[in-house]
Amino acid sequence: MRGAQYLVGLIIPALFASSGYSQQWFVQGTRNLPREAPRHTITGTVYNGLTGEPVRRALVRMWGPQPATVLTGVDGRFEIEDVPEGPINLTATKPGFFDAQSMPRQWKQKLEAQVAGPGSNDFRVLLYPAGRITGQVSDPDGDPVEQAQVQVFAEQITNGHKVWQQRSSTSSDDDGQYRIGNLVPGRYIVYAMGHVLPGLSLDAPKQVSAPLYYPDARDRTSAQRIDIQPGQEFRADFHLRAERGFRISGTFTGAPATSGVSLSIQNENGQILSFGNINVDQSHGRFVVTAVPAGTWTVKLFANDNTGHFYQVRQDVAVNGSDVDNLPLVLHPSVSIPVVVNHASTQPEPELQPGGARRIVNATLTAADPLIFQQHGMVWHPEREAWFFDNVEEGRYKLDVQGWRDECLDSASYGNIDLLRNYLVVSSGGTSGPITIDMRSDCATLTARMAPGADQALAFVVVVPTSSFSEPKVLQAVAQGRLPQPAGPALTLSPGTYQVYAFTTLEDLEYANPEVLREYPNQTIDLSPGQKLELTVDPIEPKGQ
Amino acid sequence: MFHSRTKLPLVLLAAGLLMKSQQTPGFRIAGQVVQHLSNRPVKGARVSISPLTSRDRPISCISGENGEFYFSGLAAGKYSLAVTAHGGVQLYGQMGQYSTAIAVGPGIDSEHIIFPLRSQASISGTVVDDAGDPVSGATVHLFVQSIENGLRQTIARSTVLTSTDGSFRFAHLAPGTYYVAVNGRPWYAQLNALNIMTLPNQPAPPPAPAELDVAYPVTYYGNTTSPDAATPVKLEEGTHSQIQIMLQPVPAVHIALNGIEKSPEQQVQATVFQRGPGGAPISIQSWTNNSVLTGIAPGDYILSTILVGPGQPPGPIGSQAVTLSGNTTIDVNEAAETSLSGKVISDSDIPNQVAVALVDVSNGNQVAAFLGPDGSLRAFGTLAAGTYDVRLANTNEFYIQSVTVKGGEYSKGRLTVTAGAHIDLTITVARGLTQVNGIVLRDKKPVAGAMVLAFPQDFRHGNYIPRDQSDSDGTFTLNFVAPGPYTLVAIENGDDLEYANAAVIAPYLKAGRVIEAPLAKDARVEVEVQPRINAKGAPQ
Known part of the structure; x- marks a missing residue:
């Protein structure tokens, strides 16, 4: 360690x-x-x-x-x-x-x-x-709960997106006390994972303490945001409530014989049931989950046949006061989506890379659904001499494409769906046809320099396309008259209209969220094919959180 | 009644049990839960029973305002009775792995049970360094004195890591004598060149300055580094002890491990142990880089080295007791590799799972040896020097008829192993383990909760002393009894009796009951209970 x-x-x-x-x-x-x-x-x-x-x-x-x-x-x-x-x-x-x-x-x-x-x-x-979060977990009678699992999530901004990342996890001692130390100042939420309460009888209805966000919230958006200052100890006590837990059971088919099937049950509120009360009987194709609190849950079954093919199914289940039995689930293979990349005609034939790929475009599919934590990159299949997005689960995705060298994105489509303005919806029925990515070579380039009098050496320019929902791009701006280089690295962009923002720092700024950017001044630029634009920017300090 | 620690009855139920017994008149188990020392009733405790024949299906109820509980509609038989309160489970009359089962049936009173609930104890503490700063991530070892197989031993009970504020806690402890040891590492200690990635063509970073090239010796409560000088923590029921242990840094050792023939892609790994209280081993975290062992304090250790390389299983080089200090060299070839081999012979076929266990009499550590298809023994784990009981494991039929040893001494059921010895065991076994059933009486009335022991008259079948605890109707069952003569003894208040110590047990043997196993089918031996005698020979 x-x-x-x-x-x-x-x-x-x-x-x-x-x-x-x-x-x-x-x-x-x-x-x-x-x-x-x-x-x-x-x-x-x-x-x-x-x-x-x-x-x-x-x-x-x-x-x-x-x-x-x-x-x-x-x-x-x-x-x-x-x-x-x-x-x-x-x-x-x-x-x-x-x-x-x-x-x-x-x-x-x-x-x-x-x-x-x-x-x-x-x-x-x-x-x-460092800061600390401590507290006591007590049961409905006010008695301490031992071995209650408590997790702490920190708010973090990655590539302009605000995400909650699990920072630490611990369990309460025999006095019900837990303690999470070594916390860097920031914003946190605290989550008690919940557990099954001991019953008097195996066959009696289960009582559970449902997963809970401090102080008493069932979903992450209602969880109290705790701003930990340096040296601060925040006390977060949990008073667990008991409620009836129900059963979800059913059958499943479609799993390859050679693999194990795993089941997860969670919901969009960020609650994951992990009481250890999940039973999957693969030989008979049956599953049982007990002690499920009332609410809407997503049951997912997953199998991997160990040759790189995934199989899955997901089903939303509403638990409203009674058991849900005989749910029939059918696993189906995850989808492989072919990708056709058309390069600009003026581009030389890209060189062969080892493995036969001609990777010159970086395309990623990012899940737009909160329960699919995946980002897919394109994979070259030498036996089919084509690019694919492999093992894509059902759900909605956003496509992002980065060009290389002097190419930039012209359009991307799936059938007649414009993927720059629409999500790619992957359903279990499989896909029809490839994703087509068309590149162009008459790109615009953008550089940025700070207005005279700026006392920073560096500033950050956020470039947001107006008419597509692609990820914003970031460009560095250098001060006038600094160092031998004329400007910072250039950004290659497809011709079009963009909103441009300039900041002294991107730290703690959720710049991929349009609601956040709305509060700041911006310039609109219109880039025509082949244009080389040098922007002058006046960076501002982003507001505190 | 004996029960295995791993099968503590807890939370599930058989409703079927209740349903079936509605067809019979049904018996009851009833009583009251009280606090052990004050006798005050305990309400809201979870009381569970389960039949001895199906212990994974208990039924529970919650004790009422006056601590009362009852179960009705029960079939005749014996039941284990347990109370769970504040996270700890206690069995009725519990003494270690033994407890008093409740007999239920016609003519037996099972409705006036007083269950004294013992309060649990705990040890909490903090570990700090010489500057008063908390030490986080240190391993805290808890040892307890206990009677294992009739001998007083200090055994390792559990370990926890200190948290970010240096604190630790051991909860749910029974009264007893405990020892606490800490194995930590200064957070600022730098291991010479081990913590920095050395990129190719870069010079190796300079060695760490002396103030950073430090380690903590294993430190015991009482702030001593010697296990014999450790301050015990004596816990009574309900004691919540708070202690602090301070770690003092000392210069780390740098020991070059020489004499190892290896190819460049192979590496030497060392595992280091130290003997704790009663000889229980404490594993010490250490680092080996380029065959130099460092990151530990000077002291006495048991050093084992193995050679690891890509694509091959680790190969042991040897194990030796060493005293390490400063910057010295150890010749690994001097390590004595103690080995164990041998075979098990029998007239009958021996099932695969039967194994041989060597149990260290000082601390209860076991070294297991498994049987190959031809009856040959293959040991698992390193055998250190010491004295061991030789036992069979994973069988309730076979017993040891005789043991012959080459390379070690075997006498009175015990094997003595010296460092570097190559022990060859020939063990002859036969089928023939039986049960001895009986009843403990006082003036013809049954006595519950008595410790029942069967002392073999000689050690030809090994050192095992069958034991049980009499149930509520006075009956007991001794298992794994090999053929031969025994003296049966029933002792009231037998807790903490060092019964494998010949001097301790001698006064009781005189009044014991002599039997010859195996007994006739359905035989029931009557044993008169004896009171516990204190050191002066008077009843307590």
């Missing part, structure tokens, strides 16, 4: 460097130093960013041509000798704390370049105390 922690310490700076989301202001040391580089002693103090007090026994790492690691003393101070002159990067760690880089935007210190040079080399490094 400890080993992995250090690996993370090394990788995070590398990720920051390549993501472009922060300044490259440290150097990872592979270059050889001239012997004549003067050496300095650097000193510094690690401070608690919340209280301002020094942090004793924090581990300070200096990244640079000659890395070093030291502990701070009782006064929070550290000293590193024999440091070659030049840029350095100091980070601190300590269990129960987070460094500035891991914190949400409003806590990040302004990134100053740290350089070891002649003169005073005394630095400040900030650590922020």
